[in-house]
Amino acid sequence: MPATDGLDIAWLGLDRHDEGRWSFELTPPLTRFDGKLYGGTGIAATVATLEAESGRAALYATVQFAASADVGDRVDCHVEVLAAGKRTSQLRMTATVNDRVVLAAIGATADDRAEAISAQFGTMPDVPPPEEAGPWRPRVPFPIPRDVPSWLTISDLRDAPTGDHRQAMWARMRDMPMTRSALGFLADMVPSAVINAAGRQGGGTSLDNAMRFGPLPDTEWILVDFDPYLASGGYAHGAARLWSSDGVLLGVASQTASVFLFD
Secondary structure, eight states, X not given: OOOOTTHHHHHHTOEEEXXXXXXXXXXXXXXOTTSBBOHHHXXXXXXXXXXXXXXXXXXXXXXXXXXXXXXXXXXXXXXXXXXXXXXXXXXXXXXXXXXXXXXXXXXXXXXXXXXXXXXOOSOOOOOOOGXXXXXXXXXXXXXXXXXXXXXXXXXXXXXXXXXXXXXXXXXXXXXXXXXXXXXXXXXXXXXXXXXXXXXOOEEEEEEEEEEEEOSOOOOSOEEEEEEEEEEETTEEEEEEEEEETTXXXXXXXXXXXXXXXXX
């Protein structure tokens, strides 16, 4: 289960200053349309630094968002190895901007075990392939500013009609291969899927973002297969399965978010 050999370090702009000490500038492609930290960037930077610091591939990562950051900010990341065994490492990462905590994360990385059990459950939706899919059109009452640099600048999203109650979309990174960090970056749309499933238009401010990983991605496109759980008290909970284009389950994303609705 090899790590990604610096690919994620490069596209996220991460610099290593000392043991466990990293930083990156929050550039427009790593932000939302309003220039704030995009939640997928938080999970992607977490996965990349945990893998790089441990020399092992990510098994899971859970990020708690304590505050936001603005485009141009320098985000400092402190990675601590809490335990390192023969095959598995347990780690913690804290990201700050000017000593203000932006996110706190925990996760584990690991080496593959020889002749280990391998299985996957559930079924990938039967959808048209990405080359036959139209552009992603979110259910919002305003145009998406695609000419404004944001996370959409480096990603490509396309509709994937399932023909039933399920919601899905194709996603890829425009100029780099798929990695575990990229899976988390692209899957950060669960809150909107929950709200859409409730028959409303809106989005969510993430309180957390979690990823659990399977085999190393070997695909250009992934299918994000949303699984809305519930909305209650102004908060949304849900998940998504991430499939390769040939039906391999690569990971599972889950999120809780504070909901905002569009009239």
